[in-house]
Amino acid sequence: MxxxxxxxxxxxxxxxxxxxxxxxxxxxxxxxxxxxxxxxxxxxxxxxxxxxxxxxxxxxxxxxxxxxxxxxxxxxxxxxxxxxxxxxxxxxxxxxxxxxxxxxxxxxxxxxxxxxxxxxxxxxxxxxxxxxxxxxxxxxxxxxxxxxxxxxxxxxxxxxPNDFMYATVMNGLSKRGHTKKTLGLLRLMEQGNTQPDIYIYNIVIDALCKDGNLDAAINILHEMKQKDIPPNIVTYNSIIDGLCKLGQWEKVKTLFSEMVNLTMYPDVHTFNILTDGLCKEGKVEDAEEVMKHMVRKGVEPDIITYNAIMDGYCLHGQVDRARRIFKIMIDKGIEPNIISYTILINGYCKKKKVDEAMQLFCEISQKGSKPDVVTYNTILQGLFKVGRIGHAKKILC
Known part of the structure; x- marks a missing residue:
């Protein structure tokens, strides 16, 4: 060149x-x-x-x-x-x-x-x-x-630099873990001619939440309110996600109440954050209640909702309950994706029910999808665990 x-x-x-x-x-x-x-x-x-x-x-x-x-x-x-x-x-x-x-x-x-x-x-x-x-x-x-x-x-x-250039730099930094630099740019922007908007603040709040620095994120939220910049659903979803990961459920309830008072009702992404957080803490039945509450409020669960609950049940060895959720999802007209199949296959393999796992594995191709490397690794580990080495070799080939 x-x-x-x-x-x-x-x-x-x-x-x-x-x-x-x-x-x-x-x-x-x-x-x-x-x-x-x-x-x-x-x-x-x-x-x-x-x-x-x-x-x-x-x-x-x-x-x-x-x-x-x-x-x-x-x-x-x-x-x-x-x-x-x-x-x-x-x-x-x-x-x-x-x-x-x-x-x-x-x-x-x-x-x-x-x-x-x-x-x-x-x-x-x-x-x-x-x-x-x-x-x-x-x-x-x-x-x-x-x-x-x-x-x-x-x-x-x-x-x-305009707000879009600032957003491009801050988004690029935050997605690569440079949270301090992202926050520093916010402070630089506040001193200049181009004032940050809700999109800029959301980038910073999301970066802080992913770092587990919830106190700083909530402080930024308060700063926004003082400047008459109203938070939106994206703002609340980021903070709720951070709180769920830390198991701070009381603060989650407080934020939910705050959203409702602002006539801002949770969307499917908000509910998915909740169900995933509850499932990871072993509160799968509570997650199912959240899903039922979604339906009552007119928010339809999506593939992510069902996958989270299935994964929660499988993580606690309740693969039959996970299979029930799998069936409900199909009855609702939602096509399972490769993640759905892999979750169930993993659940069956952990219970050494390899025949059921193999049945699902074969069903993937019949449905026109293709197993990914995680699916292959999962079924191979299951077969090795029960000593079916020859079958594992065939799948590997």
Whole structure:
């Protein structure tokens, strides 16, 4: 891959050139992003044969949906031809190319390699461009590079981060366990021109809850209320989930009451959090009561609800009760998924009822599904446990 110099005609670097020079991120042409079409070569499509505006625009839309995407070289050729035809190349078009590279999970180099096209056409970079690049870096787990790019934008006033850019950085950090940095960005945002909204606060609260730091999460909830930012169902679901995992059921009841007082009734996700938490504590019958309460309130249980209760019964050796839930689920018109089958197979194997487990295992294929690696491991362990080595070998093959 060949590095492209990001400098304009008079040799002066644009504001963020020094960042690319001093960082692990470089802007390159991406040789890994190629496209080959033997019936109609792409190079012929983007050449002088594109004789009218409609053809060029149509080709652009085709190119951004190709898998894999064409190289940036091909995009550059198309853009030159579009300019000759009088079609203006703007930031929207280029950002859509960058976005396509990021969504297709190519190397971030492919997305960054579009930047020279901005320079050669005199198109200014904007917050959408950089937000898309940051998201692409996070998708490749290049957390340090994403954070460095964000810091550079803020420090050198290259562009003013908006709420969506903050949300992208904070979401990327929180999902990778960087809760302190996520909280730090919230505090930075509160001091700037762009004030956090409910979506930003929900990211921080969810990160704190997943870290088990419920006190800090509840403090953030109180801060929101003081700023007249009303919490929504997502806010409460995150905190309820954290409380359930810690077994703090009294606080869960308090939050439920608070939700009802705000005329915010729990949704299926809220109930699933409750049923899963109760099942993991061995309170499976209580979880069933919650499911019945859902139905009375007009909230239909889904596959996650049934799987949680089945798993709860199986964990406590009550596989017959789990099978009853399995049947109720089917009677309700909900098709079991591979997780449903694996839960029951595991329950039967633990009770050494391998014939029942094998019956379910065969049923998976009959229903048009495929066992996953967990299902195979479960049935193999069950067969080995009862000494049916030959049968286990056949399944392994």
């Amino acid at each position: 060949r590095r492209i110099s990001l400098r304009n005609g008079n040799g002066n670097g644009i504001p963020f050139v020094s960042f690319f020079a001093g960082s692990a991120i470089t802007v390159r042409t991406c040789s890994s992003c190629h496209y080959s079409n033997k019936s109609i070569p792409l190079k012929d499509k983007i050449g002088v044969n594109s004789s009218n505006l409609d053809d060029a625009v149509t080709l652009f839309h085709q190119m951004v949906t190709m898998k894999p995407l064409p190289s940036v070289v091909n995009f550059s050729k198309l853009f030159k031809n579009m300019i000759k035809l009088g079609i203006p190349i703007d930031g929207f078009i280029l950002t859509s190319v960058i976005n396509s590279y990021c969504l297709m999970h190519y190397s971030a180099d492919c997305a960054f390699s579009v930047l020279p096209i901005y320079l050669t056409n005199g198109i200014p970079f904007n917050v959408v461009t950089f937000t898309t690049l940051i998201r692409g870096l996070f998708s490749e787990n290049k957390v340090k590079d994403a954070v460095e790019l964000f810091k550079k934008l803020v420090r050198e006033d290259i562009c003013e």
